[in-house]
Amino acid sequence: MAGLEVGDDSSAVAADLMSLDMAEREADPFLFVQDGTLRGLDGQGRLTRPPSEGNSPQREGSSAVASPRNDRMNLRMRRGYDGTSSSSWWRLRAPPPFLEVPDLEDPSKIGLTRFSSFGESSLELRWEALSMCSWTGHGKKEEAVQILTNVDGAARSGQLTCILGPSGSGKTTLLNVLAGRQSSGQRHRIRITGQVWAAGQRVDPRAVRSRIAYVMQKDEMFATSTPREALAFSAALRLSGNREDRNELISELLGSLGLLRCADTCIGNAVINGLSGGQRKRTAIGVELITRPDIVCLDEPTSGLDSYAAYQVVRVLKDLALAGCTVICTLHQPSSEIFALVDHVICLCNGRCLWEGDREQMGPHFDKLGYRCPVGFNPADFVIFLMQTEPREKTDSLIGAWTNTRAEANLSSSSLPSTSPAAAELCRTPHGRAGLSFAANASLGPVTKSFRKQLWQLIKREMRAAVRDRTTMTVRFVLSVVLTFLFGLVFQGVGRTIIEEEEQTLFDLQWSGLNHDEVLAMRKRKMEWHFNALVQVALVAMLSACQPVILTFPLERPVFLREHSSGTYNVLPYYLSKMAVEIPLVFMQSLMTLGVCYVVMSLNGNFWALLGTIVLLSVCSVAVALAIGCAVRQPRETGAVGPLVFVPQMLFSGIFIPVSHMPAYLRWMQYCSFLPYAIKVLGIVEFRRVPHKEVLFDAQDIREDSLLVYIAFLILLVFIFSLMGIEMLRRRAKHLF
Ligand SMILES: Nc1ncnc2c1ncn2[C@@H]1O[C@H](COP(=O)(O)OP(=O)(O)OP(=O)(O)O)[C@@H](O)[C@H]1O
Known part of the structure; x- marks a missing residue:
């Protein structure tokens, strides 16, 4: 900032200001004198804070008001320098530009004014x-x-x-x-x-x-948060006291750390542009200094x-x-x-x-x-x-x-x-x-906030991250749209054909030159295509739900470990906040995927029942992706372990070979696979009105009367994978320190 130089005609004032220096600059971050220059006026040119009380009795109640006039300014100080309480006006030379934000980025100009709220601990x-x-x-x-x-x-x-x-x-x-x-x-x-x-x-x-x-x-910080938000998050979860006090502390820290200019810029990471390395480090320091x-x-x-x-x-x-x-x-x-x-x-x-x-x-x-x-x-x-x-x-x-x-x-x-x-x-x-x-x-002391407060703060941050992280959002929806359209076009009208053919009598079909067995074989084949279309819809839902988690969670895990180690929040609210934000997102993805497929493939089942199943499948997929992210030793291993878990899901989906035809020692794996259950539920909902569906159901090991069991299994697997994720995250956090 441009300081205010004391003019030649004000040498007495200069001396006064110099004497003011030592006490004032410690008490008031906006006022100190350096090399004969008064520095640190606020952006409006007003010295609003009274000089320190108690340091010097003759300064009690003094105040200063500065106002610019041309390239000079008048500084009026109402104070009892000489024991009187007279008001005096002094003219000080003010080099333009006058109204400038204090340059807190320049450490030489900040000096002793930083961290004024940090009391001495003599420890x-x-x-x-x-x-x-x-x-x-x-x-x-x-x-x-x-x-x-x-x-x-x-x-x-x-x-x-x-x-x-x-x-x-x-x-x-x-x-x-x-x-x-x-x-x-x-x-x-x-x-x-x-x-x-x-x-x-x-x-x-x-x-x-x-x-x-x-x-x-x-x-390790949330790349999509700004320094102000990062400090506010830390303050909200680690400090007692009211919001105003916390905000005051945050502003003071941002100023002290020289982060005022970039307080509302995203922190960033290798993918998201944001703060410079030094600003990022100072933000990391600020997050820990909040207590x-x-x-x-x-x-x-x-x-x-x-x-x-x-x-x-x-x-x-x-x-x-x-x-x-x-x-x-x-x-x-x-x-x-x-x-x-x-x-x-x-x-x-x-x-x-x-x-x-x-x-x-x-x-x-x-x-x-x-x-x-x-x-x-x-x-x-x-x-x-x-x-x-x-x-x-x-x-x-x-x-x-x-x-x-x-x-x-x-x-x-x-x-x-x-x-x-x-x-x-x-x-x-x-x-x-x-x-x-x-x-x-x-009144601001370190505390551990209640479960509800932790959950709410975490959900707010997760939602902000989901909205601001354009790359992940694009991957999330572009992946769904592209795959949905591709599969939709391949299986175009597959549901309509089968219904139309059902409406034709066997007699009519036989007129076309086919015998009874050939007609049944043709129907079975078309039913299989129809079923395969459903499997593809389920696959799109499963992959597009797990992919964003696999992409982002490994990057976030170190942030969780740091915050958990500093006692900011516990494992359960963290996990639940992730789920709470993922569920609406996968709901929108599922709605889009199924909406397009339902129309293009001419599906016949109840739309809402199909949607519910797809959402349940997507949530299960998210739970598995989170569990993988929690289990791996190094976050980058997630990309390698992911296919190991998700590819076998397809093996047990029944499109390649019915589970009953697999070697007996491998069949147990079907109970750990969520995709087959979701496909069975989708099959039952979609083929409810289709004649001869038993042929397909027998081939795919689907039992219509077990619908509720399949749904219960899906819900159970969501819980099991979630508990596994929570437990593994807890172990990781415990192992860290
Ligand atoms: N838990 C551990 N088990 C075995 N060896 C360890 C463990 N922790 C640290 N070491 C070893 O102790 C030594 C000191 O490690 P440390 O990380 O403290 O060094 P440093 O001085 O900080 O090094 P740098 O400047 O490279 O970070 C290293 O040889 C390291 O491999």
Whole structure:
């Protein structure tokens, strides 16, 4: 933004404004002075917020109103600078354009104004002798892999702590353990030992992880949501308080993260155009910051970003730390600018701590050990390079030297944390800026919302995604239309022919030169064609219902896992929301498919009964597709496993060979196949009025009196596949952390 320069004739005012700076800019995100320039007026040019109350008694009740006039502006400040309460007007030079939105994208101009609602937590996180061991292989081949060995360290509030180290040194593992996101135990074949202390008390990070925000390396978010919607979703499900307070917090976060300009742009992904990498990362951070956590852990927040975008992200983290949070992140290769923002460094090498301390101390420490960082070199690069290029014995001796230094320091220190076994509640003490500027939001605390609220928020998001995701919507309906027309034209009028022929007497047909057996054989053949037409309708319904789920669910699953791990919602409402949005969509698809086929193929059965069957079949197909998406280890496997499940459905549909003619040991598979049941129901509805239908029914193993059993089986399979999906999703979520 263009600032307001204090004119030469207003040097006294400049001095006043400069003195105003320190207190004001901390209290009011829209007012601070930098290099003699008043910055941060709102878009209307009004300074609407009073300066901080309580910081300075003589400023109580003061206010400022600014208005542009030509290239100058008048700033009137009603305040008691000199103990009086007089009103004064000062002329300030205002370079055009004056009415400009604050440039929150520029970190240098935001500085201390960010995260004003984050109160100071004065929380120190310490860890001692953290070790993690994992077992791989089985039996004689079982092997223990030591991933972390006796790692000590600390991270303080108000500081940006960075875990540095080469690839595979254990940075992510350490961060996961500290954030309570590392599973352990017999089942996971992982053992974690050591102690973690927060605010002077021993804690199990897993028990307090709702107070620890964790931003994963990959930005897993709904591509069709905007940053504002993503934050609103997170706030609606994770915060108490009323909507106004939540909206205020969201606006503050969007501003603090520099996302105001793109707040209403889709986040996007590889397929959908959207935010830049840096904006996406800042959105991911914002989603986790919504609960205003005490501790924020970020895994490689700069990976995949260009140097400036990476700088912007780390600048945000620095401001978050300055606002009072304990911020810990892993960094792979920080640039000099980024490294200059870091306060505290933990160097990991082969799962062990090589050094830990304030950034300024890093150079002198290695210098003392004979490793001087050349002038102009990035110290972070220098140390990482050192860890990778020095022989193992050297790095081991460096680690040993650091361990000894630390042990000596510990012996001489009497400030060891208390050993109370009770898990400390990681709670923020609202004082300082938090109390001043965001008192209204004190009511916003992290909560778990009711099942109904979770379901409603999830359905809203799913519906938005379904409408906005044009590609999937196109695939959904174009696939149905193309296949429907193709099959419709191939089987054109198949239903009418059979009825017309039924109306002819056998006698009439025999006049055409055919004998009785030939007439019956011809009728049977035509009935089979008619039946095959129904099978094709069912196939179109089944494939067009499962395809969009197979396309989109694998991409969404990591989002679910992230949100579930942060306690945003549970498995059941998530699954039900997917079903709740899919059912109306498959209903429309089925209506379109059957509507066209009914007319073009001249089908005879009751339209609504046929439609009901097609919808039930489609829902079953969706449930199976979801179950596959939940079951596979990697989302991309869905595409390979899908055909394995859907192709055998056709085998048991009776078009190729009746089930009764299949080998006995394969026949059980028909009970797991939903397509044959749907086809049998369709057959019964469609051929109800057709004479000699028994011939077809016998060939296809269809029993007219079992209609309700077939329908019940279909409904049962929907439930079974849904339960399987829910259970597998639950296991996946449990296995993650
Ligand atoms: N659950 C596990 N079982 C076995 N080995 C593991 C497990 N988790 C991590 N490791 C191993 O521990 C080492 C450290 O992994 P980690 O992901 O923490 O490294 P990193 O420093 O974050 O690497 P990068 O910078 O490449 O992400 C690696 O060799 C990894 O293969």
